[in-house]
Amino acid sequence: MSAPADITPAKGPVIAVVGPSGVGKDSLMSGLAVADPRLRSMRRVITRAPEAGGEDYQPVSEAEFAALVEADVFALHWNAHGLRYGVPRDIEKLRIGASGVLVNLSRAVLLQAQEVFDDFRVISVTARPEVLAERLAGRGREDADEVKRRLARASLALPEGLKQVYEVDNSGDLCAAIVQAQSIIQAKRG
Numbered sequence: 427m428s429a430p431a432d433i434t435p436a437k438g439p440v441i442a443v444v445g446p447s448g449v450g451k452d453s454l455m456s457g458l459a460v461a462d463p464r465l466r467s468m469r470r471v472i473t474r475a476p477e478a479g480g481e482d483y484q485p486v487s488e489a490e491f492a493a494l495v496e497a498d499v500f501a502l503h504w505n506a507h508g509l510r511y512g513v514p515r516d517i518e519k520l521r522i523g524a525s526g527v528l529v530n531l532s533r534a535v536l537l538q539a540q541e542v543f544d545d546f547r548v549i550s551v552t553a554r555p556e557v558l559a560e561r562l563a564g565r566g567r568e569d570a571d572e573v574k575r576r577l578a579r580a581s582l583a584l585p586e587g588l589k590q591v592y593e594v595d596n597s598g599d600l601c602a603a604i605v606q607a608q609s610i611i612q613a614k615r616g
């Protein structure tokens with residue numbers, strides 16, 4: 427008698443959406459998720475006030491975040507903009523049967539992420555500098571000083587050594603950027 431077939435659904439890739447503050451990462455991720463219900467989005471743990479708005483995240487205190495690190499809950503965690511961000515290991519469960527799992531990552535943790543996840547792709551979102559400044563001011567989540575600090579970090583380069591990086595320009599229409607990202611994700615499903 428032959429061995430029973432493995433009926434575990436395949437795991438989708440982890441798709442990091444990265445780029446400077448205000449470039450449209452969250453907007454792009456929301457648009458992609460609406461268009462493809464099998465594309466999941468990873469909810470991050472952030473030491474940001476619960477009422478800040480924007481993306482769906484799990485707000486925690488500094489002490490709670492430290493306890494989660496201690497308990498080894500995170501697949502990845504990092505500091506940026508005076509905040510701490512974590513991606514729980516539960517991301518592996520979301521991958522099962524998904525066409526992919528979108529996650530907003532710091533450009534600074536991409537090489538580490540490539541080591542952690544067995545199928546890892548990067549969508550690098552870009553926009554012209556004047557567009558970034560206008561969008562950050564328009565979003566209104568940060569004060570003027572924080573907007574300046576975020577703009578100063580905008581040109582941070584992607585690390586060398588990433589195996590699968592695809593660029594999406596979001597300087598113009600968001601729908602056009604969503605279509606561009608969809609074609610990248612679908613082409614890579616092969």
Ligand SMILES: Nc1ncnc2c1ncn2[C@@H]1O[C@H](COP(=O)(O)OP(=O)(O)O)[C@@H](O)[C@H]1O
Nearest residue numbers: 447448449450451452453561565596598599600
């Ligand atoms: N293509 C676009 N055209 C116009 N406004 C956009 C576009 N993409 C994003 N935005 C707006 O720009 C601001 C920043 O977008 P957001 O998705 O929060 O960026 P990020 O997550 O990269 O910081 C938001 O107010 C959003 O609605």
Ligand SMILES: O=P(O)(O)OC[C@H]1O[C@H](OP(=O)(O)OP(=O)(O)O)[C@H](O)[C@@H]1O
Nearest residue numbers: 446447448506511530531532533534579
């Ligand atoms: O190292 P960098 O690539 O510059 O990224 C730094 C941080 O900025 C983004 O956070 P967040 O989503 O809170 O901010 P944003 O929406 O304004 O980009 C990103 O997810 C990182 O956590």
